[in-house]
Amino acid sequence: MTAAEIFRGIRATFMPKTLLFGVAAGFAGLCLLGRHAARLDVHRNYSRFTQYTSPESKYYPTVNEMMAIVRSKIKPGQILVIVGGNSILRGVAQLPDQMWSKRLQEKLGDGYCVVNFAFDSSLITDGASVAAEALRDEYPRQIYIANAFPAQAPTPGGSNVYRWVYWDAYYKGLLMADEPRASAIAGNIVKYYFKDGIQELRISSWLDSWCYFNDFWNDVAYQDFNTVWGTLMTPGVTRFLDPRKRYPDPDPDGSLFPYDVRYPPSTLALELVNVKGVSMFAFNPDPTGDFKKDPAAYWQVYPPVWTLLTDGIKDIFPAALKKRTLILMSGSSPYYLRRLTEEEQYRDKITFEMGVRLWKEGGYDAIEYGRDFTPDDFYDRTHLTRFGAAKLGDLVATKVRAMSVELGYLPKP
Amino acid sequence: MNSLATILQSRAARQVISLLVGVAVGVFFHYLLYRLTLPVQPFIYVAF
Amino acid sequence: MIVISQWVQSLRAVFAPADVQDYGRIFNSFWFVIFALVAIPVFWLLRKPFLRLPFLFVACVTFHYHFAGPAGMLPIIALAIVTYTLGLTRNKFACAAGIVLSVLALCFYKYTHFLSDEVLGLINKDWGPAVDAAARKQLPGLVAPAGSIYLFVPPLGMSFFAFEFIHYLYEVRKGAAPLRNPLHFAIFAIFFPSLVAGPIKRFRQFVGALQEGAANVGSADAAEGLCRIAMGFLKKVVIADNLTLALDFYAPSVEPGNLVVRFASYGMVERWFLFALIAMRILMDFSGYSDIAIGLARLLGIKLPENFNWPYAAQSIQDFWQRWHISLSSWIRDYVYIPLGGSRHGLPRKVFNGLLAFALCGLWHGPAWNFVVWGLYHGVGLAICSNYAALPGLGPRLAAWLERQPRTCWAFTQLFVWLGWLLFFYPLPRALTMASLLFTFK
Numbered sequence: 001m002t003a004a005e006i007f008r009g010i011r012a013t014f015m016p017k018t019l020l021f022g023v024a025a026g027f028a029g030l031c032l033l034g035r036h037a038a039r040l041d042v043h044r045n046y047s048r049f050t051q052y053t054s055p056e057s058k059y060y061p062t063v064n065e066m067m068a069i070v071r072s073k074i075k076p077g078q079i080l081v082i083v084g085g086n087s088i089l090r091g092v093a094q095l096p097d098q099m100w101s102k103r104l105q106e107k108l109g110d111g112y113c114v115v116n117f118a119f120d121s122s123l124i125t126d127g128a129s130v131a132a133e134a135l136r137d138e139y140p141r142q143i144y145i146a147n148a149f150p151a152q153a154p155t156p157g158g159s160n161v162y163r164w165v166y167w168d169a170y171y172k173g174l175l176m177a178d179e180p181r182a183s184a185i186a187g188n189i190v191k192y193y194f195k196d197g198i199q200e201l202r203i204s205s206w207l208d209s210w211c212y213f214n215d216f217w218n219d220v221a222y223q224d225f226n227t228v229w230g231t232l233m234t235p236g237v238t239r240f241l242d243p244r245k246r247y248p249d250p251d252p253d254g255s256l257f258p259y260d261v262r263y264p265p266s267t268l269a270l271e272l273v274n275v276k277g278v279s280m281f282a283f284n285p286d287p288t289g290d291f292k293k294d295p296a297a298y299w300q301v302y303p304p305v306w307t308l309l310t311d312g313i314k315d316i317f318p319a320a321l322k323k324r325t326l327i328l329m330s331g332s333s334p335y336y337l338r339r340l341t342e343e344e345q346y347r348d349k350i351t352f353e354m355g356v357r358l359w360k361e362g363g364y365d366a367i368e369y370g371r372d373f374t375p376d377d378f379y380d381r382t383h384l385t386r387f388g389a390a391k392l393g394d395l396v397a398t399k400v401r402a403m404s405v406e407l408g409y410l411p412k413p
Numbered sequence: 414m415n416s417l418a419t420i421l422q423s424r425a426a427r428q429v430i431s432l433l434v435g436v437a438v439g440v441f442f443h444y445l446l447y448r449l450t451l452p453v454q455p456f457i458y459v460a461f
Numbered sequence: 462m463i464v465i466s467q468w469v470q471s472l473r474a475v476f477a478p479a480d481v482q483d484y485g486r487i488f489n490s491f492w493f494v495i496f497a498l499v500a501i502p503v504f505w506l507l508r509k510p511f512l513r514l515p516f517l518f519v520a521c522v523t524f525h526y527h528f529a530g531p532a533g534m535l536p537i538i539a540l541a542i543v544t545y546t547l548g549l550t551r552n553k554f555a556c557a558a559g560i561v562l563s564v565l566a567l568c569f570y571k572y573t574h575f576l577s578d579e580v581l582g583l584i585n586k587d588w589g590p591a592v593d594a595a596a597r598k599q600l601p602g603l604v605a606p607a608g609s610i611y612l613f614v615p616p617l618g619m620s621f622f623a624f625e626f627i628h629y630l631y632e633v634r635k636g637a638a639p640l641r642n643p644l645h646f647a648i649f650a651i652f653f654p655s656l657v658a659g660p661i662k663r664f665r666q667f668v669g670a671l672q673e674g675a676a677n678v679g680s681a682d683a684a685e686g687l688c689r690i691a692m693g694f695l696k697k698v699v700i701a702d703n704l705t706l707a708l709d710f711y712a713p714s715v716e717p718g719n720l721v722v723r724f725a726s727y728g729m730v731e732r733w734f735l736f737a738l739i740a741m742r743i744l745m746d747f748s749g750y751s752d753i754a755i756g757l758a759r760l761l762g763i764k765l766p767e768n769f770n771w772p773y774a775a776q777s778i779q780d781f782w783q784r785w786h787i788s789l790s791s792w793i794r795d796y797v798y799i800p801l802g803g804s805r806h807g808l809p810r811k812v813f814n815g816l817l818a819f820a821l822c823g824l825w826h827g828p829a830w831n832f833v834v835w836g837l838y839h840g841v842g843l844a845i846c847s848n849y850a851a852l853p854g855l856g857p858r859l860a861a862w863l864e865r866q867p868r869t870c871w872a873f874t875q876l877f878v879w880l881g882w883l884l885f886f887y888p889l890p891r892a893l894t895m896a897s898l899l900f901t902f903k
Binding site: 009010013014015016017018020021022023024025026027028029030031034058060164204207208211214216217218227228275 | 418427428433436438443444447448449450452
């Protein structure tokens, strides 16, 4: 008897109605379990999302997962500080104990609960901001922190890679109804490249709001067994079927790396272009590629770029959430900045000042960091070592305390 | 093989097996929805 | 209000045409999940065949429109109308003309670039680009994006449509009764489970199954269909997709130039492991697809022809081709090999017919030489396999010995088939290097 005949023989014995009942029961049962899993915090001792708990390795944390992390970490009476932004704020090149957000927590003390939901290359509007918004009623005393570069206009509803969190929360009814933001998102979907895949994403998020498959199977992937091969699966370091909780936090202590690795001479020219690039587009270029100056020898601001920023930040969050948002303008390492001409350094400085001013005028709070740091504080052009992390933690702690008073979370001293 | 055939002749056993297979299929469809949210690979023969 | 607005947004998302990124995602798309969740239960609920068939047609059109778009639908609709009309005439010449039209349409969409650049180019290197440029100028709306292996964008499932229409007209020309009911023909043409990648249907068997399904679909069909779909997705999503990702990790497709270097850097065990991954991935991917298609049809009470029957258990090349992509191999047999004369005109002619049929079978997979080489490789294998016993002296003894060694036969057959996949997926020099590395110790 061949295997095919055995299978056919077994299939012939199935009782169709019982089997169909089983299908419905199995599916419905997991939907219910998914609803339950959505409330569980599986990330015990959470410090940050690593490469093994992020889309880089095909793991997509849900908004419920983030909310559950907050609920398990926060103590009654604490002010919630949620950190978003990109790899700089995620703490690349910092061990979990050296992370800037850990320093921030230490500096702020027991009155605050700092949770870091930053992802590599993510924007202000990505996952962390969605989690914070979803928790607005539960923890109204909250501050949201993310980073940006000057003149970097964020996209409403999140970046192409991380926007699943927005739609996840949207279809689960966790977001504030905000017509300007909805129009801005719809406009962006029509206008820009991230139209691709949006239909699938929205249908999947809508289905998930009924079936909770992402919460349930993320829970399984994190706690029990992984089922998806990812390009980061490195034999010897990770094993395909191991649950994600067993995977290491791969970020090293960047301060231990020699300068030749952190600031490779071979990329110096390219990195200088990048550093200049932060301010290049903010100013009016003339046909020779240089930048126009006015009669008093000041750089002429290039209005289209800044208009894009001011228009862009207008509707990314509901008005009520803007004031509790702190934008950190991430500066470049002085290792490179010092190699610019004086004029270029000046241009960089006023670009950052302008960025901070416009975010503030848009109703947010903003500060710049990095200009007074040393090359040792940076791991590379933008990421921080543990030394820089400590400085940033101290700087932001002072700002967060001030904001807490301004927002009325704490009484005036 | 014969014992399996004998078991499969019992109505109760068939009920249980059908139910278990059904539950397994239902669980798998739930998992399938999760997998479809991750980046998926196109079918090779669609290109032909 | 918010709930209503969310529902409206969801509906908008469902009815929008497919995204660029969704190309290639057919059964494994969320749009299809919603489509199936609506279309199949409605089909069940309608209960009467005269309601079910028009509804099924509408569902097929919706599916076709979503994944192919108007530009992909129009050529198929035109070809289907011509095929249906010519079939009704039962005129041999008209049917032959229809067959030629289907072949030309297939060649036009899939092989223009190949024929001009690769075939004409062999004669004179300037002719190919000249023909390409002229075609681009004449039909700018159909031109494929730069870098494509096609000159014109082929409609979704073109190869499958063409083969089904050719089969239909060929059978009518031979005397079979054509389909008079346009609804039956329309559903045969764009039946959504098999629209994109088969199995390639035969119209008499299909229409019989369609009528049977529309009248008698029941819980047994639903249970069988769901199990089959689950099995197909298990093969595709759990096995094939992970194998694809693993293959990409060990032998990245993004750096094809380094593939051989990477392959050479591995030890023997890893090389053979990768080799097995390549073979398992294609089986799981395509047989998974076929399972889903057959299961979906079964949910509608319709039995589609089987496409796979444990091909990696085959003990000879003939056996393999009776188990692998059965609907294609039987089509090639019935509509290429036998009309060419089959085995009726002596050994040399039989071998030639076999080689030609397999070269076309290879070319059917795409306009590239590696597919032709893969087809010829199987043609040669099949010629040797089916004729070696007739060799004077050694032949009968070898045949008698192999008959007593089924495991050896199996091992040699699978080695032959799996080596063939290297030709299928990679350009010839790379495939040959990889094949030789499988037998070369570091």
